Amino acid sequence: MDETTIQELRELAEQNGIDPDQLLAIGETDGLDPELRRAVADILGDVTLFGQALDGLDHD
Numbered sequence: 001m002d003e004t005t006i007q008e009l010r011e012l013a014e015q016n017g018i019d020p021d022q023l024l025a026i027g028e029t030d031g032l033d034p035e036l037r038r039a040v041a042d043i044l045g046d047v048t049l050f051g052q053a054l055d056g057l058d059h060d
Contacts, residue, residue: 005048012051 010020026040 008048008052009044012048015051023054 006024009023013020013023023044026044
């Protein structure tokens with residue numbers, strides 16, 4: 001993951017009461033096989049995009 005994605009995941013985790021270090025540790029776990037590690041990274045990226053979309057909504 002690039003640094004921007006990591007920062008966005010940290011912010012999203014904090015906004016939702018999740019420990020950002022724990023969330024990122026899931027994506028970097030060495031015990032996962034490479035395919036599963038890529039899948040976790042993709043999911044975390046999707047979560048980031050979803051969070052950005054929510055932030056972009058007009059909150060009236």
